[in-house]
Amino acid sequence: MSEPIYDMRDVHTDEASLIELQEIEKHFGAVIALAGVSVAVYAGECHCLLGDNGAGKSTFIKTMSGVHKPTSGQIFMDGRPVAFESPRDAMLAGIATVYQDLAMIPLMSVTRNFWMGREPTKGWGPFKYIDFKKANDVTMTRMADMGIRLREPTQAVGTLSGGERQTVAIARAVYFGARILILDEPTSALGVRQTSNVLATIDRVRKSGIGVVFITHNVRHAMAVGDRYTVLNRGTTLGTAMRGEIKADELQDMMAGGQELAQLEGSLGGTV
Amino acid sequence: MADERLKEMSSFRRAMIRPELGAICGTILVFVFFLLVAADTGMFSPEGALNWGIVSAQFAIIAVGACLLMISGEFDLSVGSMIGFAGIVIAIVSVQWGFPVWTGIVLAFAIAIALGALNGWLVIKTGLPSFIVTLAFLYILRGLTIFLSIATTRKTIIGGVKEAAAGDWLAPLFGGKIFNGLFVWLADMGMIETFTRGRRAGEPIVDGIPMLMVWAIVLVIAGHWVLTRTKFGNWIYASGGDAQAARYTGVPVNRVKILMFMLTAFCATVFATCQVMEFGSAAADRGLLKEFEAIICVVIGGALLTGGYGSVVGAALGALIFGVVQQGLFFTGVESSLFRVFLGLILLLAVILNTYIRRMITGER
Numbered sequence: 001m002s003e004p005i006y007d008m009r010d011v012h013t014d015e016a017s018l019i020e021l022q023e024i025e026k027h028f029g030a031v032i033a034l035a036g037v038s039v040a041v042y043a044g045e046c047h048c049l050l051g052d053n054g055a056g057k058s059t060f061i062k063t064m065s066g067v068h069k070p071t072s073g074q075i076f077m078d079g080r081p082v083a084f085e086s087p088r089d090a091m092l093a094g095i096a097t098v099y100q101d102l103a104m105i106p107l108m109s110v111t112r113n114f115w116m117g118r119e120p121t122k123g124w125g126p127f128k129y130i131d132f133k134k135a136n137d138v139t140m141t142r143m144a145d146m147g148i149r150l151r152e153p154t155q156a157v158g159t160l161s162g163g164e165r166q167t168v169a170i171a172r173a174v175y176f177g178a179r180i181l182i183l184d185e186p187t188s189a190l191g192v193r194q195t196s197n198v199l200a201t202i203d204r205v206r207k208s209g210i211g212v213v214f215i216t217h218n219v220r221h222a223m224a225v226g227d228r229y230t231v232l233n234r235g236t237t238l239g240t241a242m243r244g245e246i247k248a249d250e251l252q253d254m255m256a257g258g259q260e261l262a263q264l265e266g267s268l269g270g271t272v
Numbered sequence: 273m274a275d276e277r278l279k280e281m282s283s284f285r286r287a288m289i290r291p292e293l294g295a296i297c298g299t300i301l302v303f304v305f306f307l308l309v310a311a312d313t314g315m316f317s318p319e320g321a322l323n324w325g326i327v328s329a330q331f332a333i334i335a336v337g338a339c340l341l342m343i344s345g346e347f348d349l350s351v352g353s354m355i356g357f358a359g360i361v362i363a364i365v366s367v368q369w370g371f372p373v374w375t376g377i378v379l380a381f382a383i384a385i386a387l388g389a390l391n392g393w394l395v396i397k398t399g400l401p402s403f404i405v406t407l408a409f410l411y412i413l414r415g416l417t418i419f420l421s422i423a424t425t426r427k428t429i430i431g432g433v434k435e436a437a438a439g440d441w442l443a444p445l446f447g448g449k450i451f452n453g454l455f456v457w458l459a460d461m462g463m464i465e466t467f468t469r470g471r472r473a474g475e476p477i478v479d480g481i482p483m484l485m486v487w488a489i490v491l492v493i494a495g496h497w498v499l500t501r502t503k504f505g506n507w508i509y510a511s512g513g514d515a516q517a518a519r520y521t522g523v524p525v526n527r528v529k530i531l532m533f534m535l536t537a538f539c540a541t542v543f544a545t546c547q548v549m550e551f552g553s554a555a556a557d558r559g560l561l562k563e564f565e566a567i568i569c570v571v572i573g574g575a576l577l578t579g580g581y582g583s584v585v586g587a588a589l590g591a592l593i594f595g596v597v598q599q600g601l602f603f604t605g606v607e608s609s610l611f612r613v614f615l616g617l618i619l620l621l622a623v624i625l626n627t628y629i630r631r632m633i634t635g636e637r
Contacts (some may be wrong), residue, residue, distance in 0.1 A: 104517065107580040117523045121503055128503065214273075
């Protein structure tokens with residue numbers, strides 16, 4: 001990971017945050033996907049990123065996870081400026097992203113999915129082989145920690161429910177040392193019971209000291225586990241509200257386009 | 273949150289439900305059929321077994337490459353043309369130009385593997401389906417093979433490789449036989465038949481295991497081990513299962529796929545070299561339709577055409593079924609056109625069974 005030299009004179013970053021993105025802009029040709037978005041994520045908190053389709057949520061998290069490079073703006077981790085050249089850089093820095101439908105390969109077993117790309121090996125030289133005993137044991141334990149009892153670790157992910165698949169992906173990210181966990185609409189395709197399971201998982205992860213970024217367009221899901229709320233609308237944000245500072249219907253209105261903007265500015269605590 | 277709706281599976285059922293099950297059933301079916309129909313034709317004598325064993329081994333060699341490539345999510349339709357091309361390269365270098373045979377073999381492997389890498393690189397760079405890219409190479413390589421053969425020798429069949437290979441250190445690795453002593457001993461003990469007349473009277477009819485079979489067995493075991501036991505094997509599954517998901521977790525998908533194209537080319541060249549050494553000649557039309565036969569073996573073996581799922585052992589059993597049926601119908605004297613009917617039926621049955629099994633394993637609907 002390269003750390004380019006920034007002009008530090010005007011930089012004020014909150015050093016308590018795990019990651020802070022300041023005034024992120026991202027242009028794709030003539031399209032301005034993000035027009036200056038600032039968000040900070042703190043350890044042990046769930047930061048909900050809300051927005052309607054096309055609001056720029058995906059572009060923003062892809063910038064956070066190293067898929068896109070911002071056109072302008074800065075990213076700080078632990079108060080130090082960073083620049084991610086690739087998703088791998090972001091991963092090495094402890095940012096794990098669980099994408100909605102790209103999380104798992106259904107044809108492969110839970111263990112094979114869990115360890116994909118980071119398989120534990122035994123043996124020597126060209127005769128290294130996967131340590132399946134360790135891999136299976138860790139997978140079973142970690143899944144049990146997340147409240148899911150697998151029939152067997154060799155069970156294909158395709159036999160799991162949508163919520164269980166999300167949980168495998170989350171457990172995997174946590175096991176491999178994520179400090180910041182980005183969840184891209186983890187609940188959008190799930191039923192009621194599976195949704196509550198995923199929300200419970202988010203709560204567990206948060207309590208273990210990881211900073212969670214929870215992307216959703218469902219206000220009720222956000223209210224259930226969120227500590228901070230940031231609403232994106234057409235590539236911009238009105239700032240971040242703490243839990244208790246904002247009500248569900250206010251969030252809903254902001255997502256829908258901010259008909260009641262004027263009233264909301266007050267409740268956002270002058271952060272606009 | 274154990275799901276009470278999931279039925280407990282008995283360990284027998286669990287042992288049975290595996291990707292190779294369709295191929296295992298097919299193999300049993302085919303052997304039972306020919307044991308009933310062709311037991312008295314010499315099909316199951318040592319020389320009969322050697323006959324279908326060699327054909328099956330040929331299929332198995334190219335099926336291993338095709339299988340791993342298919343699991344990684346790609347096809348190679350240029351396998352057959354690659355076989356013809358590699359054979360002609362060996363013959364031109366060794367017979368026409370008079371270099372030692374080993375240089376011809378080494379050169380053929382080098383060119384073929386480079387072509388495999390080119391195939392893979394083009395598929396990755398252009399994002400085109402490998403079906404199209406390798407279809408182009410099916411024509412390009414076949415055309416080049418005929419052109420090179422005629423341009424250098426004015427013929428499409430180049431003989432004299434056996435004479436050129438005499439005393440060569442590398443050629444026996446493809447054209448030789450092993451366990452000759454064992455078979456001589458078995459013949460002396462009267463356990464296998466010997467020639468009764470002619471120059472070789474007293475020698476066993478089957479005097480060793482051809483290297484072709486050894487290659488097949490080694491490739492199947494190595495392929496199975498790499499696929500099911502190693503990190504790289506997991507990457508092969510992942511690349512074919514969902515390339516994007518694999519990339520997100522850091523699997524070098526492009527490298528895996530290009531390496532699998534190179535492996536397919538390697539397997540095709542092993543096939544070609546063994547065949548050239550066995551026949552003592554190379555011909556520009558060798559390997560015709562082999563790409564499809566390899567794919568049939570792989571699919572009978574339980575692999576999913578779209579990648580991410582399959583078994584090397586299954587593909588090897590597919591090759592065995594293919595070889596036994598092809599030669600078995602010859603032994604029983606059945607009209608050879610019926611071979612294709614039979615093969616088509618087996619393909620259809622195996623794929624239906626495989627689809628059913630796969631759904632049980634992976635929860636597809």
